[in-house]
Amino acid sequence: MKLAKIPVEEASETIPRLMKLDVVNRNAKISKGNGCRLVPILDERIQDVIDMGYEITEGDAHSRERTPPQERIRKDLSDLPEDVLDALPNRWEYVGDIVIIRLDANAEPYKKRIGETYAYELGMSTVCVDRGGVTGEFRHPDMEILFGDRTESVRLENGILYDLDVTKVMFASGNVDERERMKMLDCTGETVVDMFAGIGYFTLPIAKYANPSKVIACEKNPESYEFLVKNISLNEVEDVVTPVLSDNRDLDFGEHFADRILMGYVQITSEFIPKALEMIKKGGIIHYHDTFYINEYKEKVKESFDRYCPGGYEILGIREVKSFAPSVSHYVADVRIL
Numbered sequence: 367m368k369l370a371k372i373p374v375e376e377a378s379e380t381i382p383r384l385m386k387l388d389v390v391n392r393n394a395k396i397s398k399g400n401g402c403r404l405v406p407i408l409d410e411r412i413q414d415v416i417d418m419g420y421e422i423t424e425g426d427a428h429s430r431e432r433t434p435p436q437e438r439i440r441k442d443l444s445d446l447p448e449d450v451l452d453a454l455p456n457r458w459e460y461v462g463d464i465v466i467i468r469l470d471a472n473a474e475p476y477k478k479r480i481g482e483t484y485a486y487e488l489g490m491s492t493v494c495v496d497r498g499g500v501t502g503e504f505r506h507p508d509m510e511i512l513f514g515d516r517t518e519s520v521r522l523e524n525g526i527l528y529d530l531d532v533t534k535v536m537f538a539s540g541n542v543d544e545r546e547r548m549k550m551l552d553c554t555g556e557t558v559v560d561m562f563a564g565i566g567y568f569t570l571p572i573a574k575y576a577n578p579s580k581v582i583a584c585e586k587n588p589e590s591y592e593f594l595v596k597n598i599s600l601n602e603v604e605d606v607v608t609p610v611l612s613d614n615r616d617l618d619f620g621e622h623f624a625d626r627i628l629m630g631y632v633q634i635t636s637e638f639i640p641k642a643l644e645m646i647k648k649g650g651i652i653h654y655h656d657t658f659y660i661n662e663y664k665e666k667v668k669e670s671f672d673r674y675c676p677g678g679y680e681i682l683g684i685r686e687v688k689s690f691a692p693s694v695s696h697y698v699a700d701v702r703i704l
Contacts (some may be wrong), residue, residue: 367394368412369404371421374491377403378461380420385522389414395690397425398489403463424703425561435613446476454480458488459539461532462519465490466509489530492516494532505587509533520600524549526570527600535565540688541630544698546572547685548628548653553578556625559645560584561614561638565593566601568628568653573603578626581607584614614642622647632657632696636670643675651682657690668698678704 372380384390385603386406406427407415412422434529436456443451465488473480476534481493492514496507509532511517520533524546530537549571555614556578560569563583573581583598585591598607603613610617615638626646635656658666664684671679682700690696691700 367391368407368409369397369423369425370407370415371400371402371423372405374398374401374403376641377491381405381462381520384415384550385527387411387414394562397491403489419512424434439483442483442487443480447472450476455701456600458484459537460490461521461528461530461537462488464492464494464514464517464519464532466494466496466514466532468542469495477512488542489512490514492519504533505536507532507536524571526566526574527597528565528567528570528593528601529590529596530593535587535593537565538567538688540569540696544568544685544687548572549575551576552686553626555579557583558626558628559617559619559624559642560628560630561617561642562629562631563594563609564590564630568630569594569607570597570601572628573598573606576599578606582617582619582624583607583609584610584612584615586611588644610679615637617641617645619645621645625650629654631655634691636673639674642675643703648703650703652701652703655687655696657694659693659698660695661693663695663697667697671701675703680704 381403389407389411389600391406391408416422419452435561439454440451451475453472455467458465458467465484484493493512494509495512497510498508498697503555517533520555521528521537523542545567548568551572552666553572553576558572558578558581560581560583563569566583569581573576583594585594588611589607594609598604598609621644625644625647627646629638629642629652632655637655646652667681668682680702681700684697684699
């Protein structure tokens with residue numbers, strides 16, 4: 367297979383660019399060697415990559431996949447205590463060339479070596495350990511770097527590029543199906559408001575694939591907003607998306623102008639329903655996210671809208687997004703305002 371040799375220091379910018387140009391063979395694995403990321407290139411696009419100034423080499427992009435990485439990692443660390451080996455994470459999350467793992471308390475004394483091993487065997491530049499989710503109003507992730515020093519990279523998911531710093535902003539991988547659902551909506555000609563845009567989790571798939579006329583993406587956290595602006599450019603949807611750095615309750619685009627509103631927050635989302643109702647048109651749809659006990663989510667969604675919109679709505683459907691805590695799940699309700 368033909369592989370482009372991309373210097374590691376250029377990888378975070380160049381690989382997303384190559385993906386945008388559709389020159390990368392996405393069915394093959396990007397690997398690492400001799401200070402370069404080895405990117406599999408489609409045969410018909412090889413000359414395009416050469417013209418960009420990158421060397422092409424011959425290689426097997428799948429050679430390291432013949433033995434599962436979990437087996438290779440355990441073999442490399444086989445001298446560690448058995449209880450540590452048994453607790454090594456067998457699943458992880460990628461953000462570009464950064465990998466995020468969870469670590470058992472038994473493994474703490476060996477964490478640096480574990481980080482180095484995961485980096486080598488997975489071909490990653492940085493390994494971080496997730497210390498327990500997110501905290502505060504801006505939902506800052508609690509991350510510790512085990513290996514490497516670069517914490518910003520680009521994640522490719524369902525055709526969308528998400529640039530983020532894993533130590534500054536969260537990326538909820540469990541919401542992937544909902545992001546894909548937003549991509550599949552028909553929003554032709556609609557004005558959409560994303561009240562909790564973050565780095566563009568739902569804004570980007572809608573803007574790029576659902577054909578809206580306009581998306582107003584509001585984000586209060588300056589760090590998330592910085593990446594939102596980057597991602598709007600990275601995905602080439604500047605002509606569709608208007609980013610706004612603000613508390614969404616201060617949005618001033620008039621009344622009843624939105625065809626669709628995204629409320630992708632949890633736990634206190636109901637506090638923002640009055641603002642959503644101020645912006646939504648009659649007949650418009652609100653995608654309302656929140657967390658509920660699994661045996662009462664239908665009643666709680668109805669209770670939230672009864673309080674502010676008695677009788678003037680229709681619940682089109684409720685979906686579980688992901689588990690949130692014991693007996694609690696994150697749900698999204700599609701609510702049409704009458």
